[in-house]
Amino acid sequence: MNMQNTLPSPSLLPGSGRLILGCMGMGSDWQGGAVTESHIAQAHAALEAAREIGITLFDHADIYKRGTAEQCFGELLRRQPSLRDDILLQSKCGIRFADDAGPARYDLSGAYIVAAAEASLRRLGVEHLDILLLHRPDPLMEPQEIAEAFSRLRSAGKVRFFGVSNMQAGQMRWLQQALDAPLVANQLEMSLAKLDWLDHDSTFNDPQNTSALPWAGTLQYCQQQGIQLQAWSPLAQGIFSGAKSDRASPTQQATAKLVLSMAEQYAVSAESIVLAWLLRHPAGIQAVIGSTRPDRIRACAAATTLQLSRDDWYRLYLSARGQALP
Template identity: 50%
Template sequence: MKAMPLEKRGISTSRVVFGCMGIGGGWNHDPLTKEDYTIAEAAVEAALSIGITMFDHADIYKKGKSESVFGQILKNRPDLRDQIVLQSKCGIRQSDGVLPGRYDFSKSHILSSVDGILERLGVEHLDVLLLHRPDPLMEPDEVAEAFTQLKTSGKVRHFGVSNMTASQIRFLQRSIAEPLVVNQLEMSLARTDWLDQGILVNHKEGVTINFADGIMEHAQMENIQVQAWGPLAQGIYSGKSLDNATNAEKQTAALVQQMAIEKETTPESIVLGWLMKHPAYIQPVIGTSSAERVLACKDAVRISELLSREEWYALFEKSRGHQIP
């Protein structure tokens, strides 16, 4: 079996990542409750039970409470830290009512963000740190200084990015000694412009595609792990109400359900398996806080290996709402 890009970098991890944005209560500064912890613990246990060993955070998730509640879980299970891969993100600064929302890749902000992340998680190091969204004021040499300090101090072992183009990654990598090992992007059966970008070359329809050219090819050539956020498309194909859905969404949901029955699995596993069949070895980041829905993803790897080329294209075509050129 082909090795994942992260495995080639010496990072042993699962094919699916649990995204922790959903745990930690509300998007506010209210104290964590016993219920918040119970929900988070159930979701994490469900993830571990189906073989997920990588957990994705960001310093802004639930205003830091997602990391805090996960830190409580680690405190109660100290053996768990050595069994998992911890990833977090920094670089987004939300508006506080006085200062504007902004991106910040300054050295001081990256360093202080990591200190906050480690404190909330209650750990000594992150396995992977991602820059969350591109900062127009980014100075690669300054980012490189921050990364070097974090690496030297042992606070971060590997670095990556999120929502970046191939050219932005190359621009940043020119200054950074450490290889950028991840690029996290929104990708799903409902968000297929990353595929349309390639198949609509020399088609008039292609001029409307906004997904930057070359991201997928660059990742595969440079052994950068592509991670997909939003891979379940908010459940539109796996149980969400279709009352306001488009015809394409309804037809795709029906096909997903049909395939799930035929392959004796869940719609969630079909949707993730479709994404994971791509040769870039895409790693889905599931963001649900529902333990039941996490468990529904257990067959994703098996489905990625079972789906035929024809079945993959059938799902792709249905989701597009019209034939492939």
């Protein structure tokens, strides 16, 4: 396989689906404590629930639980080696915690990208990652240096494809001009609770558009270039699907009631309504489910087959906005 010139499907990386399991909740804790059998059992239950509903792509990052999320998942692979042939592994790098060398920071230097990827491979106990994402844009990143790191990892067979996370169109375009293979994914926060990705376009040239985030053209660029959009925190920590949260605003509480009403109407879970709203967008978004609870993972199953009507999609959008469109 010529990985250097092979472009994945413009909508989905081969072998993946509309739902991804985010593995941030696996492992010990954010202090990097020891991984126990209890942690491994929790991860195994989440993995099996995900596979039951057809999930094949598992999303990691080197920083999740200080590396113990990857370590924990790696133990599952060690105990069931055949599993690696049935799934896709994605990880991210570029965020560094404060240490003796410096403060909490971003680092997309070539040396750090290579070292981080190799460390993820060791923790996971695998020979290659299917996808490696740059976790956050680094103000000091240099496209040519990143390109050389990507080439080194690809040539060594350690990473198949590369992508980004939390980057806008201009940053991707700037990075891509130095690369000899296409970026395949961009992971962004998108949900009923995080609507600027929609509002920036739908309220263009209107006083309502007060967002300073440079969304304009990002979704369109990704679709045009075959860059798979992935949504992190698509369930918005359960605010619209049953979680009791003191942080929920009156608008969010009203939207949660609407979600529950639609769940009854469509005879599916509230989680599936929330995700189906996101998946209804023509950009072909993948949703990264961040829960490790098997029941909540299974509750997302119907999202991939449920087709919300245009009117219901707008009911949810307008309710979550809390104000009428211009």
